[in-house]
Amino acid sequence: MLARVGKAAPDFEANAFMKGDFEKVKLSDYKGKWIVLWFYPGDFTFV
Amino acid sequence: MELKALDVEVLAISTDSQFVHQAWHEAELSKMVQGGIPFPMVSDAGGRIGQVYGVYDPDECVDIRGRFIIDPDFNIRSMEILSLDVGRNPLELIRQIKAYRYVCSTGEVTPSGWQPGQSGLKTSAELVGKVYQAWKP
Incomplete structure (x- = not known):
C-alpha cells in the first residue's frame, strides 16, 4: 500500500529515540489523534 | 512549542539509526530546545518506511523532505514533499x-x-x- 491523500496511512513499527530512551514506535498507536509525520534527510543537518 | 498546543502528535523520521538520533539530540538538539525534543525520532533503517510514503531517494539512500498530516481516523489528509535543497x-x-x-x-x-x-x-x-x-x- 502506498501513501495517498484520502486513503488510510500505511502503518509501520520502528525503533525510535524518545526523551532519552530507545523505544519501539507504532504509527497506529497514535490513531485517534492528529499526526504529523515529518521525514528529513539526515541528523546533523537542517530539517 | 506551538504544535504541542495544537494537540498534534509529531513523529520525526530519517534513515539514521536511533543511536545516531541520540547522538544528534545530545550534541545539538538538546541545546536548541529546552528540555529536549518532546516527540519520537524514528529510525527508518534502509528506507523501508520512506519507500511506502514515496519519499525514499535510492541514489542518496535517504528520505527526502516529506511531510504528512494524518487525521484521527488514520487517513492521510495532506502531503508535501520537497527536494533536499x-x-x-x-x-x-x-x-x-x-x-x-x-x-x-x-x-x-x-x-x-x-x-x-x-x-x-x-x-x-x-x-x-x-x-x-x-x-x-
Whole structure:
C-alpha cells in the first residue's frame, strides 16, 4: 500500500529515540489523534 | 512549542539509526530546545518506511523532505514533499492543521489563502459560480 491523500496511512513499527530512551514506535498507536509525520534527510543537518 | 498546543502528535523520521538520533539530540538538539525534543525520532533503517510514503531517494539512500498530516481516523489528509535543497515552512504546516480542524468541526470548506480566524465557505448549489461574491480575501 502506498501513501495517498484520502486513503488510510500505511502503518509501520520502528525503533525510535524518545526523551532519552530507545523505544519501539507504532504509527497506529497514535490513531485517534492528529499526526504529523515529518521525514528529513539526515541528523546533523537542517530539517 | 506551538504544535504541542495544537494537540498534534509529531513523529520525526530519517534513515539514521536511533543511536545516531541520540547522538544528534545530545550534541545539538538538546541545546536548541529546552528540555529536549518532546516527540519520537524514528529510525527508518534502509528506507523501508520512506519507500511506502514515496519519499525514499535510492541514489542518496535517504528520505527526502516529506511531510504528512494524518487525521484521527488514520487517513492521510495532506502531503508535501520537497527536494533536499529547500527547507520547510512550519507556519504553513500550522495553518493547514488549523484549517483541517476548522473544516472537521464546522463542516465548511476553506478556500485558498484561508487563515485561522477567518470564516470558511458552506458548499451548496447556490454557491456555484458565486464564490467570488462570498470569498474576498
